[in-house]
Structures are given as C-alpha cells and as structure tokens.
C-alpha cells in the first residue's frame with residue numbers, strides 16, 4: 187500500500203495535481219451551462235478574456251468577488267483594453283453585455299470557482 191501511494195505521488199496524480207484540473211473542468215462546465223462559453227474559455231481567448239487571466243488579475247484583491255459578480259450581472263465595458271495589453275492577449279470584444287441568463291447566486295458560484303483557478 188505504502189509503495190503504491192508513493193508511486194502515485196511521484197506520478198503527480200495524488201491530490202494537488204488532480205484538484206487543480208478539477209477546478210478548471212468545473213469552470214468550463216458551468217460556463218457552458220450558463221451560456222458564457224460562446225465568449226470565454228479557461229485558457230484561451232474566445233471573445234473575452236480567459237478565466238485564468240481574470241483570476242490572475244483579481245486574485246487577492248479586495249472586493250474581487252463583488253466586482254466580478256457585478257460585471258457579470260450588469261455588464262462590463264472597456265475594462266479589459268489596458269489589461270489585455272498587460273497580459274499580452276488580444277480580446278475580440280470591447281464589452282460584455284449583462285448576463286441575464288444568470289442570477290446573483292449563479293454568478294457568485296462561477297466567480298468563486300474562477301478565483302480558485304490555479305494561476306501559477
């Protein structure tokens with residue numbers, strides 16, 4: 187048993203490796219369900235910024251959750267022009283329309299997950 191566990195840890199599939207992947211998968215799944223995936227993915231630019239880069243920008247900032255939930259529910263405009271330059275990405279739209287398909291609870295759920303994405 188001990189030998190097996192050591193082997194699994196060495197292969198990087200015990201705990202940390204697996205859970206980081208799970209968060210990304212959960213974000214992709216909710217994004218699809220909530221109608222975000224037409225414009226967002228975890229790691230690539232679709233029309234808007236990738237969720238992992240949003241996490242990198244907001245992780246650890248005060249009011250990160252409130253700010254992002256507000257943007258999802260009310261829309262967001264031109265905020266990412268300068269940030270896109272900072273992260274060297276090219277986003278394809280200057281604004282996100284208010285997402286009427288989600289309520290506050292759903293917006294909070296996906297924001298919590300986005301902010302949990304591994305950003306290293």
Ligand code: HEC
Nearest residue numbers: 220221222225234254257262263264265266279281282285
């Ligand atoms: C029609 C395309 C589109 C859809 C659909 C869309 N987004 Fe966006 N999203 C964008 C764009 C473009 C931006 C950058 C806006 C800006 O520059 O202010 C953005 C920005 C964001 C941000 C960062 C806001 C901030 O304050 O910095 C978050 C978080 C986000 N989107 C989450 C979501 C979620 C969750 C959904 C689904 C419920 C969603 N988006 C659906 C295009 C979209």
